[in-house]
Amino acid sequence: MGNIVTDILAPKTNLKLKIGLYFGTYNPIHIGHLAIANYMVEFTEIDQLWFVVSPHNPHKKKTNLLDDYQRLEMVHRAVDEDDRFRVSNIEFTLTKPSYTVDTLAYLNDKHPEYDFKILMGSDNLENFHKWKNYETIIENHGVIVYPRPGFDKTKYNPHPNIQLTNAPLMDISSTFIRSAVRDGKNVRHYLPHKTWEYLEEMNFYK
Known part of the structure; x- marks a missing residue:
């Protein structure tokens, strides 16, 4: 099981490598997450996604959220064989509740050789102005947005450091998967295979 991401990439030029930070509870990670991640590293400026x-x-209240390290393990099993992706538990070690701007400050200090970008769905973008020090995030890092169902980007006039993408719409959620598992449905093709095997082995969400 991995720890905080360190020493992942060696810069090939004087330009900073761009790292996309894809935050989530991943309860569980599913094929929708991976489709978005794949788009980001292939069709945007991102060199690698964490x-x-x-x-x-x-x-x-914890409700049906699995243990932190169980969710971390599911993500590792989903992406460990793809060099374009890495998994980070950085926020496990920071003061809680964790705020994105504080996580970025820590990562900037630890990895000055990287240029970190925030990845988010358009549903989060609509409430982004409520985030702690959101102006700092925009000005110092920038945001790359993928669309969620119902989002009309033609009606949105973003900051120049906010990039709206044409990533495919993924109308699938972890909530749906957890509910389906509780109902005894087979969800194997909604999850990366190794993640699904782990979920079945551990009887998660049943």
Whole structure:
């Protein structure tokens, strides 16, 4: 099981390599997450994408959120064989509740050789102005947005550091998968195969 991402890429030029940070609880990670991640590294400026697994917020009810390291393991099993992707548990070690701007400050200090970009769905973009120090994130890092169902980018006039993409719409959610598992449905093709095997082995969400 991996720890905080370190020493992943060696810069090939004087330009900083661009790392896309894809935050999520991944409860569980599914093919929709991977499709978006694949688009980001192939069709945007991103050189590599890090799946940043969000820890349980101690100030919120846990409900059906799996243990932090169980979710981390599912993501590792999903992407470890793809060199374009990495998995990070960086927020497990930071003060909770964790804020993206604080995570970025830590990563900038630890990895000055990288240029970090935030990846988010258009549903999060609509509430981005409520994030802690969101102006700092935009100005110092920039945001790359993938569309969610119902989003009309023609009606949105973003900041020049916010890039709207034409990534495919993925109308699939972890909530749907958890519900289907509870109902005894076979969800094997909604998940990366090794993740599905782990989910079945551990009887998660049943």
